[in-house]
Amino acid sequence: MNIVPSIMATKKSGPKTLRSTVTKIYLLTASALEESNITHSEHIPEWIIGRIGEEKEVSILGSEGPIIFKVIEEVKAEEQHYNLIADSSYSLAREALGSLVGQITKERSKKVEVNFYGLDQEMITGAIVGLELALYRFKEELSFGAISFFNDGKKVTKSIVDSALSIAQSINTARHLVNLPANILNPVTYANAVKKYFAKSTTMKVTVYDEKKLAKENCGLILSVGQASATPPRIVHLKYRPTGAKGKPTAIVGKGITFDCGGLNVKSGAGMGVMKKDMGGSATVMGFATWLEKSGVKKKVDLYLALAENSINELASRPGDIYTSRNGLKVEIGNTDAEGRLALADAMDIAITQKEKPEVLIDFATLTGAAKVSMGDFVTSMFANDDELADKLLKASQKNGDLSWRMPLYRPYYKGFKSNFADMNNMSKVKGGSIGAALFLEKFIGDTKWAHFDIFGWTSGFRPSLAQEGGSGQGVETLIGYFQN
Structure with missing residues (x-):
């Protein structure tokens, strides 16, 4: 593939x-x-x-x-x-x-x-x-x-043309991944394709966490998401270490639910129609990775793809089930359709506990419909726990025409995740769905500077450059702009 x-x-x-x-x-x-x-x-x-x-x-x-x-x-x-x-x-x-x-x-x-x-x-x-x-x-x-x-x-000059093509082709890579059907792109084939693509790279090393390694790492949340699928979950770690790179690394995590039917809290037919795009966050990260490898950027970057398929069979997780995350928090399942945050949580914990602890963690995810309701298709909801990081990312998004707007991490809303049987529920009872999802993720970042992009990842017809219906590559230009500064 x-x-x-x-x-x-x-x-x-x-x-x-x-x-x-x-x-x-x-x-x-x-x-x-x-x-x-x-x-x-x-x-x-x-x-x-x-x-x-x-x-x-x-x-x-x-x-x-x-x-x-x-x-x-x-x-x-x-x-x-x-x-x-x-x-x-x-x-x-x-x-x-x-x-x-x-x-x-x-x-x-x-x-x-x-x-x-x-x-x-x-x-x-x-x-x-x-x-x-x-x-x-x-x-x-x-x-x-x-x-x-x-x-x-x-x-x-050739250098200007090549630079532009590199940017565009990284965006098109993200678009193409989103456009691939779920019967071709699943957690296993996705992970294998990434490993094959970078097999001869001198700057990018790929490590795949299969279901056995995920179990050994106590990644109970992402395993619960994929346990009803014929293709088990994967976390893919891409380690970018060019010659001369110094300082602490930046970690970037992407949600990669290759198809989301909603689990036992099954989506409607209309709601399920384009759910092959629920891996759009991982596509953003992968598209950026293809640019990064050729960019010559002298920075340490760790990229993670949290890959799973949310399916239904007799092994599917149920509302009321409790699973333990990699960082030890016990999570009660309130809604099996709030699965993306579970997959991300274990991948984020892996990211912040590496031997080279990241200074910054950024994640991209098609996480909530609430973000689209509040911001529409073209502007991304961005959350951050650090003002300086937020400003840099917002300026990069504006300069590169990949617009974002900062939303509040209003922590009193976290009370909506209260569980009588576990440390937290995966579904909040408080309105403000995109804020709640961000607050859930915040429990898995430790003291790391962090930004979260709740993207839509699909074309809206707003931009003439996105003539092909399907994936939009949202977020790729923001990351490129951030690392070019």
Whole structure:
């Protein structure tokens, strides 16, 4: 199973599928339109230039093929919300070029030239990322020719193109994993594929905790989640240690419920429909791992995938059952559909008790429907126990157009997890589901600085760059931005 999609912006289709035309894209800022003389092989009448300024997107037919002009909106700092949920120059450029992919592929030209005017390196990177994201398809081949990039008439350097492709392909990896069906991607095949992918890596070492090792480690919670499945749970540890890395490691944990039927508290048919995406947090972590391995980042990072399938048979956990976590807390099952927090809890405890104790722990999980209700599809609910860590992550999410908003860890709500028979219940009786889930996880982090992202992980149609229905790769750009700083 190939877990990384083979989509490349420089991909070429067979000659029979392409037309002998050249599609030329001009992506420019409004100021560049006013101040610069656009170099072009053909004369562009003044009235066309005027239309570009008024309409923001104009298509004309040149002697070699179609010519498309697209003006990027100027970045506007917002006084409200500390500018943390405003568009960035990177995200505006990403969506601007991403929105043109439909026209590019429709033309099926043998060559595509993308010309940037007035864009800085960050915007050029964003634009190429948007192009690559919008080209991704799960099942079909897109027909387009060789693509080249020019900035103010000069060819964009290979390092900039490669950097952008690395970002986009890591996001597409996360999307592709979410899009894989649960009969192909289960805890066992997932763990094996990750191990195979990094088998020859010099910076990433993979360790798999199978059901025997999980039992030996007393990981009673994740074992309880997967005990009704034909494919037993796994925790996958990816240890990134490049030459020259110093300091304490950062731990990143992803929820990987490869399918969630709800267990004995079975979901409705509609609620179960896209539950192959319940491993979206692990997909975020895995997508980021593919970028990290090639990034050259000189930091120690430990990544964990908490993998299980929440299924039903005579061995399924029941409401009222009590299981012991790796850190010794006894948890009563109030609802078998609150399983993601159980899988995460044992993985988080493994993360914080390693010989090299992490300074920071970050987790990503498609954890609650309440987060989607409060924030919608496009903005992630983020919780943190440290203000400095929260600020860094929020700024990274805004800069990279992967928006998050900090939610409160209102600890009085933890009383909702009271159990008469165990240390805690896995289901709170207090409203505020996303807050409650975060408070549950907080019991398994010790004194570590921690941030929790309750993601949706699925496309909403809001972003032109995410043309393929399915996984969105939410969270990958936030992590990349955080580690680039």
